[in-house]
Amino acid sequence: MRPIHALTHALAPLALALAAAGCSTIGDDSSSSAPDDATKPTRVVLVTHESFSLPKPLIKQFEQASGLDLVVRATGDAGILTNKLVLTKDDPLGDVAFGVDNTFASRALDAGVFAPYDAALPDGAEEYRLPGDDEHGLTPVDDASVCVNVDDTWFADHDLAPPRTLDDLADPAYRDLFVTPGAATSSPGMAFLLTTIAAYGEDGWQDYWTKLMDNGVKLTAGWSDAYEVDFTQGGGHGDRPIVLSYDSSPAFTVSGGTSSTSALLDTCFRQVEYAGVLDGAANPDGAEQLVDFLLSPEVQAALPESMYVFPVDSSVKLPAEWARFAEQPSDPYEVDPGAIGEHRDEWLREWSDVTSR
Incomplete structure (x- = not known):
């Protein structure tokens, strides 16, 4: 890396044809966060940017394994997302946020947007940890x-x-x-x-x-x-x-x-995108499951063609055209x-x- 004196990545991820306008949802956003007996949440809400996209079979896989409906609230790019998370930190918009990158992450952390969660990282992902995030409020998911x-x-x-x-x-x-x-x-x-x-x-x-x-x-x-x-x-x-x-x-x-x-x-x-459990989440257990899901081999393998970014899991095999033509810099600025x-x-x-x- 080439630091600037004392200074040491979205896509915003790449907003291509899959970017959804306004607010997109997967699952029934009108449902209650918990049944009438208030003993068990029935959904987990992901707040993200407009470029978020995963294959529907993977979404269904998560829902079946967790027993939760996944609701996706997508709006703006990484900057707009971060601003909204900061402004609503006392009444969070969901349970998990995905898409805050390293150009905006410090603002969200300083504002106390995220709760600590030390997720188990896949091979190679440790190098994408955010410097100074000692409480692991943010988990690296992809980079580009x-x-x-x-x-x-x-x-x-x-x-x-x-x-x-x-x-x-x-x-x-x-x-x-x-x-x-x-x-x-x-x-x-x-x-x-x-x-x-x-x-x-x-x-x-x-x-x-x-x-x-x-x-x-x-x-x-x-x-x-x-x-x-x-x-x-x-x-x-x-x-x-x-x-x-x-x-x-x-x-x-x-x-x-x-x-x-x-x-x-x-x-x-280099831009790195992170996921984090929102402080004050209605369903923190489901939020942690969702962060783990984003690090799963299946999701990591889907990232290049779904969201045009590289997985942080170094063991994932890239699509053939990516392996040949999507060369990554060895010494990006930082x-x-x-x-x-x-x-x-x-x-x-x-x-x-x-x-x-």
Whole structure:
């Protein structure tokens, strides 16, 4: 990892076609949390982001094994989710939250949103623990790195070598070619801002962003606008062959046995998504069962094709196209979660000042 001085990952997970608008539910959300005798809960409520999706047979498997109906309340991205959890911490929206990532986790922990639960982690997952979370309020479930992606076909057709580094993005050779979601409105956009803070330091990232703006970078509200509309490989007839996306994205642009895009692995920031039992949950036992379920081999194996993220279980065999084309960075940028919590608002104000000039 490359820390910034004292500083040490959504997807928000990748919000693609499976993202549900508004509030989605699985199970009967109108049912009571317990039968009339109030002795045993009949459901467990998962609060999550709009990109949450698992195969229905897996949901049914959990319900049959636990004897509980799983109710899913999905809204917004990781940032919106975290804000809602903090605002409702005294009257939690459910029993479990999934989707808070390492760019927002410190805020939720500082607010006392989560109850301790030391889940048994699968192979390899220990490395994804959140630094400073000594009480294990958050359990790592998946990860995906935010990286700059390029359209290799476009660059070959235009006889231009694609960029490779962050510095290259400010080179006049790539003027008006880069599109990225903004840091103030997007979880991956925030991750890219943190990438530049880690790379150029607390006193240097502002100059880097000034150079990006001078070089014609386009800012969008979210990942979908950047990738699906402006990116040349996104299907929207865009005109920008450089986009902020994920290390997994090249696995979804495969045709004829090869991918038309690449992730620049020297530009990546790792995002880890967590699940946690909400403090004050109506069904804490069911909540712990649900966290364990998200770590099960079946769910971990389903994550790549269901939510476009990597499992934290290192023993899981990835889909063939992922194993070949979704290469992960060996040394992603990282910023200490505590520093993010302390400086997020300040950094966003400075970023907004630079990008609005």
